[in-house]
Protein backbone atom coordinates (compact mmCIF):
# COMPACT_ATOMS: atom_id res chain seq x y z
CA UNK A 1 0.00 0.00 0.00
CA UNK A 2 1.27 3.49 -0.84
CA UNK A 3 0.78 6.40 1.54
CA UNK A 4 1.69 10.08 1.97
CA UNK A 5 1.95 12.37 4.99
CA UNK A 6 0.87 16.01 4.97
CA UNK A 7 2.39 18.35 7.58
CA UNK A 8 5.85 16.83 7.13
CA UNK A 9 7.89 18.92 9.56
CA UNK A 10 5.61 18.39 12.57
CA UNK A 11 6.01 15.99 15.50
CA UNK A 12 3.01 13.90 14.47
CA UNK A 13 4.50 13.44 10.99
CA UNK A 14 7.97 12.41 12.14
CA UNK A 15 6.44 9.88 14.53
CA UNK A 16 4.33 8.49 11.64
CA UNK A 17 7.48 8.25 9.49
CA UNK A 18 9.19 6.18 12.22
CA UNK A 19 6.32 3.67 12.40
CA UNK A 20 5.81 3.49 8.62
CA UNK A 21 9.52 2.75 8.19
CA UNK A 22 8.97 -0.47 10.21
CA UNK A 23 5.69 -1.41 8.58
CA UNK A 24 5.92 -4.46 6.31
CA UNK A 25 2.94 -3.69 4.06
CA UNK A 26 3.31 0.06 3.48
CA UNK A 27 5.50 2.26 1.36
CA UNK A 28 5.81 5.96 2.21
CA UNK A 29 5.62 7.65 -1.21
CA UNK A 30 5.65 11.33 -0.26
CA UNK A 31 6.15 13.68 2.66
CA UNK A 32 4.34 16.93 1.97
CA UNK A 33 5.44 20.19 3.56
CA UNK A 34 3.89 23.60 2.95
CA UNK A 35 6.82 25.43 4.58
CA UNK A 36 9.84 23.33 3.54
CA UNK A 37 9.16 21.66 0.20
CA UNK A 38 12.44 20.81 -1.54
CA UNK A 39 14.19 20.24 1.81
CA UNK A 40 15.54 16.84 2.87
CA UNK A 41 13.76 15.41 5.89
CA UNK A 42 17.17 14.80 7.51
CA UNK A 43 18.04 18.47 7.47
CA UNK A 44 14.98 19.20 9.63
CA UNK A 45 15.27 15.98 11.66
CA UNK A 46 18.94 14.89 11.74
CA UNK A 47 18.05 11.71 13.65
CA UNK A 48 16.62 10.35 10.37
CA UNK A 49 19.87 10.81 8.37
CA UNK A 50 20.79 7.80 6.20
CA UNK A 51 17.69 6.01 7.50
CA UNK A 52 14.98 7.95 5.64
CA UNK A 53 16.32 9.49 2.45
CA UNK A 54 13.37 11.58 1.39
CA UNK A 55 12.91 15.14 0.21
CA UNK A 56 9.74 16.93 1.23
CA UNK A 57 7.39 18.03 -1.53
CA UNK A 58 4.74 20.67 -2.17
CA UNK A 59 1.12 19.52 -2.25
CA UNK A 60 -0.53 18.74 -5.57
CA UNK A 61 -3.70 16.83 -4.76
CA UNK A 62 -4.49 15.54 -8.24
CA UNK A 63 -1.02 14.10 -8.93
CA UNK A 64 -0.65 12.72 -5.39
CA UNK A 65 -4.06 11.04 -5.65
CA UNK A 66 -2.82 9.04 -8.65
CA UNK A 67 0.05 7.45 -6.71
CA UNK A 68 -1.21 6.89 -3.16
CA UNK A 69 -4.02 4.87 -1.59
CA UNK A 70 -4.10 6.69 1.74
CA UNK A 71 -3.05 10.07 3.13
CA UNK A 72 -2.28 10.93 6.76
CA UNK A 73 -2.99 14.54 7.73
CA UNK A 74 -0.68 15.68 10.55
CA UNK A 75 -1.69 19.32 10.20
CA UNK A 76 -3.15 21.80 12.72
CA UNK A 77 -6.91 22.18 12.94
CA UNK A 78 -8.52 24.24 10.18
CA UNK A 79 -6.32 22.81 7.39
CA UNK A 80 -7.54 19.30 6.49
CA UNK A 81 -11.21 20.29 6.21
CA UNK A 82 -10.44 22.16 2.96
CA UNK A 83 -8.17 19.46 1.48
CA UNK A 84 -9.76 16.13 2.43
CA UNK A 85 -12.89 16.42 0.23
CA UNK A 86 -10.82 16.40 -2.98
CA UNK A 87 -8.83 13.34 -1.85
CA UNK A 88 -12.06 11.51 -0.94
CA UNK A 89 -13.58 12.35 -4.33
CA UNK A 90 -10.41 10.94 -5.94
CA UNK A 91 -10.90 7.65 -4.06
CA UNK A 92 -8.01 8.19 -1.62
CA UNK A 93 -8.62 7.23 2.02
CA UNK A 94 -7.71 9.79 4.67
CA UNK A 95 -6.70 9.56 8.32
CA UNK A 96 -6.83 12.98 9.94
CA UNK A 97 -4.84 13.55 13.14
CA UNK A 98 -6.43 16.98 13.65
CA UNK A 99 -9.81 17.80 15.14
CA UNK A 100 -11.50 18.96 11.92
CA UNK A 101 -13.81 15.95 11.51
CA UNK A 102 -14.17 14.73 15.09
CA UNK A 103 -17.29 16.63 16.19
CA UNK A 104 -20.58 15.72 14.51
CA UNK A 105 -22.22 19.05 15.19
CA UNK A 106 -21.03 22.06 13.16
CA UNK A 107 -22.27 24.41 15.90
CA UNK A 108 -20.15 22.61 18.48
CA UNK A 109 -17.10 22.74 16.17
CA UNK A 110 -17.55 26.42 15.47
CA UNK A 111 -17.99 27.37 19.09
CA UNK A 112 -15.06 25.31 20.50
CA UNK A 113 -12.62 25.75 17.57
CA UNK A 114 -13.70 29.29 16.71
CA UNK A 115 -13.56 28.63 12.98
CA UNK A 116 -15.85 27.41 10.22
CA UNK A 117 -16.76 23.72 10.31
CA UNK A 118 -15.94 21.26 7.51
CA UNK A 119 -18.62 20.52 4.91
CA UNK A 120 -21.28 18.49 6.73
CA UNK A 121 -21.50 15.68 4.15
CA UNK A 122 -17.82 14.84 4.83
CA UNK A 123 -18.26 15.18 8.61
CA UNK A 124 -21.16 12.74 8.32
CA UNK A 125 -19.03 10.13 6.60
CA UNK A 126 -16.07 10.50 8.99
CA UNK A 127 -15.60 7.66 11.50
CA UNK A 128 -14.30 8.53 14.96
CA UNK A 129 -11.12 6.47 15.15
CA UNK A 130 -10.94 5.34 18.76
CA UNK A 131 -9.51 2.01 17.65
CA UNK A 132 -10.60 -0.34 20.43
CA UNK A 133 -14.18 0.93 20.58
CA UNK A 134 -15.14 1.63 16.96
CA UNK A 135 -13.28 -1.13 15.05
CA UNK A 136 -16.34 -2.22 13.08
CA UNK A 137 -16.97 1.29 11.75
CA UNK A 138 -13.24 1.90 11.10
CA UNK A 139 -13.01 -1.23 8.93
CA UNK A 140 -15.31 0.33 6.31
CA UNK A 141 -14.27 3.97 6.58
CA UNK A 142 -13.12 6.27 3.80
CA UNK A 143 -12.26 9.06 6.26
CA UNK A 144 -11.06 8.50 9.82
CA UNK A 145 -11.03 11.30 12.39
CA UNK A 146 -8.21 10.19 14.69
CA UNK A 147 -9.09 11.10 18.29
CA UNK A 148 -7.36 13.78 20.34
CA UNK A 149 -4.73 12.75 22.87
CA UNK A 150 -6.67 13.62 26.04
CA UNK A 151 -9.88 12.01 24.71
CA UNK A 152 -8.00 8.79 23.89
CA UNK A 153 -6.72 8.31 27.44
CA UNK A 154 -9.95 9.51 29.05
CA UNK A 155 -12.38 7.49 26.92
CA UNK A 156 -10.43 4.23 27.15
CA UNK A 157 -10.38 4.77 30.92
CA UNK A 158 -14.09 5.53 31.27
CA UNK A 159 -16.03 3.56 28.66
CA UNK A 160 -16.01 0.15 30.44
CA UNK A 161 -17.41 1.80 33.60
CA UNK A 162 -20.05 3.70 31.59
CA UNK A 163 -21.10 0.60 29.65
CA UNK A 164 -21.50 -1.51 32.78
CA UNK A 165 -23.63 1.13 34.58
CA UNK A 166 -21.57 1.17 37.77
CA UNK A 167 -20.89 4.93 38.03
CA UNK A 168 -22.91 8.13 38.23
CA UNK A 169 -22.49 9.47 34.67
CA UNK A 170 -23.33 13.00 35.74
CA UNK A 171 -20.46 13.36 38.21
CA UNK A 172 -17.26 12.73 36.25
CA UNK A 173 -14.09 14.72 36.98
CA UNK A 174 -11.04 14.35 34.72
CA UNK A 175 -7.77 15.74 35.98
CA UNK A 176 -5.29 15.34 33.11
CA UNK A 177 -1.59 16.09 32.66
CA UNK A 178 0.39 16.26 29.44
CA UNK A 179 4.00 16.62 28.36
CA UNK A 180 5.02 19.61 26.21
CA UNK A 181 5.18 17.74 22.86
CA UNK A 182 1.37 17.86 22.97
CA UNK A 183 1.71 21.48 21.89
CA UNK A 184 3.50 20.47 18.64
CA UNK A 185 6.81 21.69 17.26
CA UNK A 186 6.08 25.34 16.60
CA UNK A 187 7.45 27.84 19.08
CA UNK A 188 5.20 29.20 21.80
CA UNK A 189 5.86 31.09 24.99
CA UNK A 190 3.79 28.62 26.99
CA UNK A 191 6.30 25.80 26.46
CA UNK A 192 9.47 27.93 26.43
CA UNK A 193 12.13 26.16 28.58
CA UNK A 194 12.29 28.79 31.31
CA UNK A 195 8.48 29.00 31.50
CA UNK A 196 8.06 25.24 31.76
CA UNK A 197 11.13 23.88 33.56
CA UNK A 198 10.36 23.13 37.25
CA UNK A 199 6.82 24.33 36.65
CA UNK A 200 3.35 22.73 36.50
CA UNK A 201 0.44 24.66 34.99
CA UNK A 202 -3.32 24.20 34.68
CA UNK A 203 -4.73 25.72 31.47
CA UNK A 204 -7.95 26.22 29.44
CA UNK A 205 -10.18 25.38 32.42
CA UNK A 206 -13.68 24.62 31.14
CA UNK A 207 -12.79 25.70 27.61
CA UNK A 208 -10.49 23.04 26.15
CA UNK A 209 -11.62 21.79 22.71
CA UNK A 210 -11.34 18.20 23.90
CA UNK A 211 -14.33 18.68 26.26
CA UNK A 212 -17.01 18.34 23.52
CA UNK A 213 -15.06 15.44 21.98
CA UNK A 214 -15.02 13.53 25.29
CA UNK A 215 -18.70 14.32 25.97
CA UNK A 216 -19.77 13.32 22.45
CA UNK A 217 -18.29 9.80 22.73
CA UNK A 218 -19.44 9.31 26.33
CA UNK A 219 -22.98 10.25 25.24
CA UNK A 220 -22.85 7.71 22.40
CA UNK A 221 -21.87 5.05 24.95
CA UNK A 222 -24.17 6.12 27.81
CA UNK A 223 -27.15 6.92 25.59
CA UNK A 224 -27.98 10.00 27.69
CA UNK A 225 -26.75 13.61 27.71
CA UNK A 226 -23.87 14.18 30.09
CA UNK A 227 -21.20 16.73 30.90
CA UNK A 228 -17.74 16.31 32.39
CA UNK A 229 -15.42 18.52 34.40
CA UNK A 230 -12.06 18.47 32.59
CA UNK A 231 -8.92 20.24 33.77
CA UNK A 232 -5.77 19.85 31.65
CA UNK A 233 -2.30 20.54 33.04
CA UNK A 234 1.08 20.79 31.39
CA UNK A 235 4.08 19.30 33.17
CA UNK A 236 7.82 19.50 32.40
CA UNK A 237 8.26 16.26 30.50
CA UNK A 238 8.48 15.69 26.74
CA UNK A 239 5.93 12.91 26.17
CA UNK A 240 3.09 11.38 28.08
CA UNK A 241 -0.45 11.93 29.31
CA UNK A 242 -1.93 10.83 32.60
CA UNK A 243 -5.68 11.21 33.02
CA UNK A 244 -6.83 10.75 36.60
CA UNK A 245 -10.57 10.26 36.53
CA UNK A 246 -12.79 10.55 39.64
CA UNK A 247 -16.27 9.04 39.62
CA UNK A 248 -18.92 7.97 42.17
CA UNK A 249 -19.86 4.27 42.26
CA UNK A 250 -23.60 3.68 42.25
CA UNK A 251 -23.24 0.04 43.20
CA UNK A 252 -20.87 -1.47 45.74
CA UNK A 253 -17.79 -2.95 44.06
CA UNK A 254 -14.26 -3.82 45.12
CA UNK A 255 -11.13 -2.78 43.23
CA UNK A 256 -10.63 -6.42 42.20
CA UNK A 257 -14.17 -6.70 40.78
CA UNK A 258 -13.71 -3.59 38.66
CA UNK A 259 -10.29 -4.72 37.44
CA UNK A 260 -11.88 -8.04 36.39
CA UNK A 261 -14.59 -6.13 34.52
CA UNK A 262 -12.02 -3.95 32.70
CA UNK A 263 -9.78 -6.92 31.88
CA UNK A 264 -12.64 -8.79 30.31
CA UNK A 265 -13.79 -5.65 28.41
CA UNK A 266 -10.33 -5.29 26.83
CA UNK A 267 -9.42 -9.00 26.59
CA UNK A 268 -9.06 -8.86 22.78
CA UNK A 269 -7.28 -5.48 22.70
CA UNK A 270 -3.50 -5.92 22.83
CA UNK A 271 -2.78 -2.21 23.32
CA UNK A 272 -4.88 -1.75 26.47
CA UNK A 273 -3.20 -3.18 29.56
CA UNK A 274 -5.38 -3.18 32.65
CA UNK A 275 -3.04 -3.38 35.61
CA UNK A 276 -3.49 -5.84 38.50
CA UNK A 277 -4.53 -4.53 41.91
CA UNK A 278 -1.97 -2.21 43.53
CA UNK A 279 0.00 -1.63 40.29
CA UNK A 280 -0.79 1.92 39.16
CA UNK A 281 0.77 2.86 35.78
CA UNK A 282 3.06 5.83 35.18
CA UNK A 283 3.68 7.69 31.91
CA UNK A 284 7.21 6.34 31.50
CA UNK A 285 5.83 2.80 31.42
CA UNK A 286 4.18 3.53 28.04
CA UNK A 287 6.80 5.96 26.65
CA UNK A 288 7.31 5.58 22.89
CA UNK A 289 4.72 2.78 22.67
CA UNK A 290 1.13 2.41 21.50
CA UNK A 291 -0.08 1.14 24.89
CA UNK A 292 -2.78 2.66 27.05
CA UNK A 293 -2.27 1.39 30.60
CA UNK A 294 -5.10 1.62 33.10
CA UNK A 295 -4.99 1.45 36.90
CA UNK A 296 -8.09 1.12 39.09
CA UNK A 297 -8.68 2.03 42.74
CA UNK A 298 -11.88 1.98 44.80
CA UNK A 299 -11.84 4.07 47.96
CA UNK A 300 -14.06 2.05 50.30
CA UNK A 301 -14.49 5.01 52.68
CA UNK A 302 -15.86 7.45 50.09
CA UNK A 303 -17.35 5.10 47.49
CA UNK A 304 -15.28 6.77 44.78
CA UNK A 305 -13.74 4.95 41.84
CA UNK A 306 -10.45 6.46 40.63
CA UNK A 307 -9.24 5.46 37.17
CA UNK A 308 -5.69 6.29 36.06
CA UNK A 309 -5.12 6.08 32.30
CA UNK A 310 -1.71 6.74 30.72
CA UNK A 311 -0.59 6.98 27.08
CA UNK A 312 2.22 8.49 25.03
CA UNK A 313 0.47 11.49 23.47
CA UNK A 314 2.45 11.20 20.22
CA UNK A 315 1.86 7.45 19.85
CA UNK A 316 -1.46 6.09 21.16
CA UNK A 317 -2.59 9.75 21.37
CA UNK A 318 -1.80 10.47 17.70
CA UNK A 319 0.47 8.63 15.21
CA UNK A 320 0.42 5.12 16.75
CA UNK A 321 -3.38 5.10 16.85
CA UNK A 322 -3.40 6.36 13.24
CA UNK A 323 -1.25 3.36 12.21
CA UNK A 324 -3.51 1.06 14.27
CA UNK A 325 -6.50 2.49 12.37
CA UNK A 326 -4.75 1.93 9.03
CA UNK A 327 -4.19 -1.71 10.10
CA UNK A 328 -7.87 -2.15 10.99
CA UNK A 329 -8.92 -0.51 7.71
CA UNK A 330 -6.84 -3.03 5.75
CA UNK A 331 -7.70 -6.12 7.79
CA UNK A 332 -4.06 -6.47 8.94
CA UNK A 333 -3.14 -7.63 12.44
CA UNK A 334 -3.74 -4.58 14.60
CA UNK A 335 -0.19 -4.67 16.02
CA UNK A 336 1.56 -4.63 12.62
CA UNK A 337 4.43 -2.12 12.76
CA UNK A 338 3.57 -1.22 16.35
CA UNK A 339 5.03 -4.08 18.38
CA UNK A 340 7.81 -2.23 20.17
CA UNK A 341 7.60 -2.19 23.97
CA UNK A 342 8.05 1.15 25.79
CA UNK A 343 11.49 2.80 25.96
CA UNK A 344 12.64 2.47 29.58
CA UNK A 345 14.21 4.08 31.51
Ligand SMILES: NC(=O)C1=CN([C@@H]2O[C@H](COP(=O)(O)OP(=O)(O)OC[C@H]3O[C@@H](n4cnc5c(N)ncnc54)[C@H](OP(=O)(O)O)[C@@H]3O)[C@@H](O)[C@H]2O)C=CC1
Nearest residue numbers: 007008009010011012033034035074075097098182184185
Ligand atom coordinates in the same frame (compact mmCIF):
# COMPACT_ATOMS: atom_id res chain seq x y z
N1 LIG B 1 1.31 16.55 19.43
C1 LIG B 1 0.41 15.72 19.94
O1 LIG B 1 0.61 15.12 21.02
C2 LIG B 1 -0.89 15.49 19.25
C3 LIG B 1 -1.23 16.15 18.11
N2 LIG B 1 -2.45 15.93 17.52
C4 LIG B 1 -2.86 16.68 16.35
O2 LIG B 1 -2.09 16.27 15.24
C5 LIG B 1 -1.87 17.36 14.36
C6 LIG B 1 -0.38 17.54 14.19
O3 LIG B 1 0.19 17.82 15.47
P1 LIG B 1 1.74 18.08 15.68
O4 LIG B 1 2.50 17.30 14.69
O5 LIG B 1 2.00 17.92 17.11
O6 LIG B 1 1.83 19.61 15.30
P2 LIG B 1 3.10 20.41 14.77
O7 LIG B 1 2.81 21.83 15.05
O8 LIG B 1 4.34 19.80 15.32
O9 LIG B 1 3.08 20.13 13.20
C7 LIG B 1 2.04 20.48 12.35
C8 LIG B 1 2.61 20.65 10.95
O10 LIG B 1 1.54 21.03 10.09
C9 LIG B 1 2.06 21.86 9.06
N3 LIG B 1 1.29 23.12 9.01
C10 LIG B 1 1.28 24.11 9.92
N4 LIG B 1 0.46 25.11 9.52
C11 LIG B 1 -0.06 24.71 8.34
C12 LIG B 1 -0.96 25.31 7.42
N5 LIG B 1 -1.50 26.49 7.65
N6 LIG B 1 -1.25 24.63 6.29
C13 LIG B 1 -0.72 23.42 6.05
N7 LIG B 1 0.15 22.82 6.89
C14 LIG B 1 0.46 23.46 8.03
C15 LIG B 1 3.50 22.18 9.40
O11 LIG B 1 4.30 21.32 8.60
P3 LIG B 1 4.82 21.77 7.12
O12 LIG B 1 5.22 23.19 7.23
O13 LIG B 1 5.96 20.85 6.92
O14 LIG B 1 3.69 21.55 6.19
C16 LIG B 1 3.62 21.78 10.84
O15 LIG B 1 4.93 21.37 11.16
C17 LIG B 1 -2.55 18.57 15.02
O16 LIG B 1 -3.85 18.73 14.52
C18 LIG B 1 -2.59 18.17 16.47
O17 LIG B 1 -3.57 18.84 17.16
C19 LIG B 1 -3.31 15.00 18.00
C20 LIG B 1 -3.02 14.29 19.11
C21 LIG B 1 -1.78 14.50 19.85
Ligand SMILES: CC(=O)N[C@@H](CCC(=O)OP(=O)(O)O)C(=O)O
Nearest residue numbers: 097098099148149180182183234
Ligand atom coordinates in the same frame (compact mmCIF):
# COMPACT_ATOMS: atom_id res chain seq x y z
C1 LIG C 1 0.37 20.94 25.70
C2 LIG C 1 -0.71 21.25 24.72
O1 LIG C 1 -0.90 22.38 24.31
N1 LIG C 1 -1.43 20.21 24.30
C3 LIG C 1 -2.46 20.34 23.32
C4 LIG C 1 -2.93 18.98 23.02
C5 LIG C 1 -4.09 19.00 22.12
C6 LIG C 1 -3.91 18.40 20.77
O2 LIG C 1 -2.87 18.25 20.21
O3 LIG C 1 -5.05 18.03 20.30
P1 LIG C 1 -5.82 18.19 18.92
O4 LIG C 1 -5.42 17.04 18.13
O5 LIG C 1 -7.25 18.13 19.30
O6 LIG C 1 -5.47 19.52 18.33
C7 LIG C 1 -3.61 21.21 23.83
O7 LIG C 1 -3.95 21.14 25.00
O8 LIG C 1 -4.22 21.93 23.00
